[in-house]
Amino acid sequence: MNPPLIDGSSLLFTIFAAITCLSAVAVVVAQTVVRMAFWLVLSLGSTAALFFLADADFVGAAQLLIYVGGTLVLLVFGVMLTASGPYLKIATSPGETILGAAVALLFLFVVFSAVSGVEWPAATQAPASLAAPAGNTLRPLGLSLLGTRPDLDLPDSDQLSPGYLLPFEIVSVHLLVVLIGAAYLARAKRRNTP
Amino acid sequence: MKLFLRLRNSPAGCLIQQNRIEAQRNLRGGWLQSRGASVIFPEDRRWSYSFCESLPGQQAFSKQRNMWATQTIAGFLEKYCSGYFPEFVGPNFQYVLAAIIHAVLLVHAFALSPAVFIWLERKVSGRIQDRLGPTRTGGLFGWLQSLADGIKLVQKEDLCPPAADSLLFRSAPYFVCVASFAAFMVLPFSSGWVAVAADCGLFIILAILSLEVFGIIMAGYSSGSKWSLFGGMREAAQMVSYEIPLAICALVPVIAAGSLNLGEIGGMQRGGIQNWFLFHNPFAFIAFFVYFVVATASCKRAPFDLAEAESELVGGFHTEYSGIRWSFFFMGEYASMFAVCGIASVLFLGGWNTGIPPLDDALYVARNASATGEGSAIVGYLANVLGAFVFVTKASFGVFVQIWLRWTLPRLRIDQVMTTCLKYLVPISCFLFLGATLWPLLLATASQRSSWTPDPLGNRTAAEIREAARVSTNTATPAQASLAPAAKATIQ
Numbered sequence: 057m058n059p060p061l062i063d064g065s066s067l068l069f070t071i072f073a074a075i076t077c078l079s080a081v082a083v084v085v086a087q088t089v090v091r092m093a094f095w096l097v098l099s100l101g102s103t104a105a106l107f108f109l110a111d112a113d114f115v116g117a118a119q120l121l122i123y124v125g126g127t128l129v130l131l132v133f134g135v136m137l138t139a140s141g142p143y144l145k146i147a148t149s150p151g152e153t154i155l156g157a158a159v160a161l162l163f164l165f166v167v168f169s170a171v172s173g174v175e176w177p178a179a180t181q182a183p184a185s186l187a188a189p190a191g192n193t194l195r196p197l198g199l200s201l202l203g204t205r206p207d208l209d210l211p212d213s214d215q216l217s218p219g220y221l222l223p224f225e226i227v228s229v230h231l232l233v234v235l236i237g238a239a240y241l242a243r244a245k246r247r248n249t250p
Numbered sequence: 251m252k253l254f255l256r257l258r259n260s261p262a263g264c265l266i267q268q269n270r271i272e273a274q275r276n277l278r279g280g281w282l283q284s285r286g287a288s289v290i291f292p293e294d295r296r297w298s299y300s301f302c303e304s305l306p307g308q309q310a311f312s313k314q315r316n317m318w319a320t321q322t323i324a325g326f327l328e329k330y331c332s333g334y335f336p337e338f339v340g341p342n343f344q345y346v347l348a349a350i351i352h353a354v355l356l357v358h359a360f361a362l363s364p365a366v367f368i369w370l371e372r373k374v375s376g377r378i379q380d381r382l383g384p385t386r387t388g389g390l391f392g393w394l395q396s397l398a399d400g401i402k403l404v405q406k407e408d409l410c411p412p413a414a415d416s417l418l419f420r421s422a423p424y425f426v427c428v429a430s431f432a433a434f435m436v437l438p439f440s441s442g443w444v445a446v447a448a449d450c451g452l453f454i455i456l457a458i459l460s461l462e463v464f465g466i467i468m469a470g471y472s473s474g475s476k477w478s479l480f481g482g483m484r485e486a487a488q489m490v491s492y493e494i495p496l497a498i499c500a501l502v503p504v505i506a507a508g509s510l511n512l513g514e515i516g517g518m519q520r521g522g523i524q525n526w527f528l529f530h531n532p533f534a535f536i537a538f539f540v541y542f543v544v545a546t547a548s549c550k551r552a553p554f555d556l557a558e559a560e561s562e563l564v565g566g567f568h569t570e571y572s573g574i575r576w577s578f579f580f581m582g583e584y585a586s587m588f589a590v591c592g593i594a595s596v597l598f599l600g601g602w603n604t605g606i607p608p609l610d611d612a613l614y615v616a617r618n619a620s621a622t623g624e625g626s627a628i629v630g631y632l633a634n635v636l637g638a639f640v641f642v643t644k645a646s647f648g649v650f651v652q653i654w655l656r657w658t659l660p661r662l663r664i665d666q667v668m669t670t671c672l673k674y675l676v677p678i679s680c681f682l683f684l685g686a687t688l689w690p691l692l693l694a695t696a697s698q699r700s701s702w703t704p705d706p707l708g709n710r711t712a713a714e715i716r717e718a719a720r721v722s723t724n725t726a727t728p729a730q731a732s733l734a735p736a737a738k739a740t741i742q
Contacts, residue, residue: 088415090415090418090468090471090472091415091417091418094417094418094421094468097425097464101461113448113449113450113454114450114453116454117450117453117454117457118453118457120454120457120458120460120461121453121456121457121460124461124464125457125460125461125463125464128464129463129464129467129486129490132464132467132471132486133486136467136471136479136483193449194449194450194510194511195449
């Protein structure tokens with residue numbers, strides 16, 4: 057069988073990566089805050105699509121729910137509740153533009169040199185025991201958050217591989233504290249009437 | 251060679267994946283079954299409650315998912331087309347064609363359901379208000395009324411107010427529409443009839459439905475009108491708040507099932523109405539009604555539609571819209587009504603299972619037999635068609651109840667809407683979630699049982715595993731054997 061002319065997944069990857077990058081640039085170029093939010097949605101949404109392409113279903117869905125859904129709605133609410141007039145504009149001075157571009161280019165250089173320094177064929181070959189069925193990573197993830205890694209266990213040893221129970225608990229208690237704190241700060245103030 | 255990775259998980263992709271999954275299963279040897287369940291819940295099976303009992307069920311279901319492959323689109327293409335055009339019908343072509351077929355089917359489900367429900371809304375509201383509703387267009391009962399409406403809306407001028415931000419104003423309806431369309435991607439219509447059989451399907455569907463808010467905020471903000479802005483703000487605040495109890499209530503049956511895969515959750519409720527998760531525990535029973543109320547509100551339907559109130563007030567976030575863009579908002583609304591009712595029917599009401607034990611078992615046997623090649627493929631297909639019919643009937647009944655409520659109940663004030671959610675529904679759903687986690691432990695302590703219904707979930711999933719094991723010993727059907735070389739070639 058002849059190899060196909062276009063590899064489907066790399067074509068999709070190219071499309072979504074292009075959308076991600078171009079709308080990230082558009083976020084910087086745009087002047088209105090809500091337009092920036094619009095481009096940011098496109099950028100983050102395509103990032104979620106890249107996660108789905110890489111078989112990371114859970115991360116992709118979390119990206120959609122938390123970044124695109126949560127953070128952005130929060131951002132837009134913040135803008136809408138604090139803006140003094142309609143269509144708040146943010147104009148950057150030339151100095152800021154040059155400084156920002158320099159920082160961004162430096163960062164791009166660091167990332168590019170780091171990526172090109174890795175020997176990819178060796179790094180992407182995961183051991184067979186770690187390979188999950190495509191996209192169906194939810195159960196291994198859940199079990200490892202419960203503190204067991206059955207996928208790492210050797211078949212004939214009784215030693216259990218440790219999971220991430222402690223970090224998981226710390227994060228959940230932290231979130232609970234944040235939630236209670238937010239409710240405390242946002243509560244209606246009682247008047248001091250006798 | 252990398253292929254369309256996402257399609258691997260769909261039934262269409264399974265066929266080509268078959269060898270690979272087989273190999274992985276041998277490598278990892280059902281570690282969930284042997285390790286996971288026994289590690290967390292040692293020894294006594296009586297004490298292990300349904301969450302862990304359902305863990306081994308995964309094996310059975312993933313086996314079943316592989317068996318579906320023989321009935322799916324890619325399998326059909328491989329079997330019947332590649333003989334004639336071997337140079338064109340390669341694996342890549344199959345994936346593309348299967349993806350197109352899935353997408354076209356879903357677009358039709360997405361576009362036709364609003365047409366039907368808008369007609370239903372007009373008829374039901376007419377009857378409730380002692381009118382007839384549409385009677386002329388298309389003859390009997392005015393069933394072509396939605397099409398006439400659509401043609402009228404397409405013809406209207408596509409207005410954009412001068413004060414509006416035109417890019418955002420024009421693209422906002424598509425956001426709403428695409429978000430509710432994408433939800434259909436992971437919604438199973440029958441056993442195995444799903445475009446993407448993702449393991450975290452419920453999570454994905456809730457995440458996608460939550461994106462609809464953004465289109466509404468954009469529409470409200472970019473219209474350049476204070477009415478739109480107010481409407482958009484209220485709508486957004488309402489939808490964001492109601493997402494929380496929606497997700498928590500959806501988790502109550504997930505605790506019982508131990509899975510976020512909508513296909514698996516539906517399959518577990520086979521064999522009688524008492525096996526539906528609605529009756530799995532008292533908390534799930536209440537959670538269903540809370541879920542339904544919250545789903546109604548998150549679709550911005552009456553009695554929670556003050557932000558819009560399109561029949562009396564200005565019209566909320568879509569005040570400035572006209573023509574086809576206006577109708578996109580309503581297509582999105584009716585489609586997401588169907589989507590949330592579909593989720594409710596999969597999670598609580600048994601999905602595509604009929605609820606009649608002999609019929610359910612017969613359909614299950616027919617599906618399995620045709621999947622393994624022991625029985626007729628057409629019978630299995632018809633069983634799935636019946637399943638899809640049952641599913642669509644359940645979901646449509648949910649939509650009918652939403653319509654019924656809209657024309658019966660008075661509207662809540664916006665502060666009452668927010669109070670209902672934040673002060674009542676969120677605590678209630680948290681209580682139900684907690685109760686659903688404690689219930690199996692309580693039941694196990696008090697009565698040494700894992701379920702109060704006669705047929706515990708664990709027994710059912712165990713039966714599935716036995717069945718799958720029996721089937722996997724004689725799976726080497728002619729269709730699969732002929733496919734093995736192609737699958738190998740794909741993986742290289």
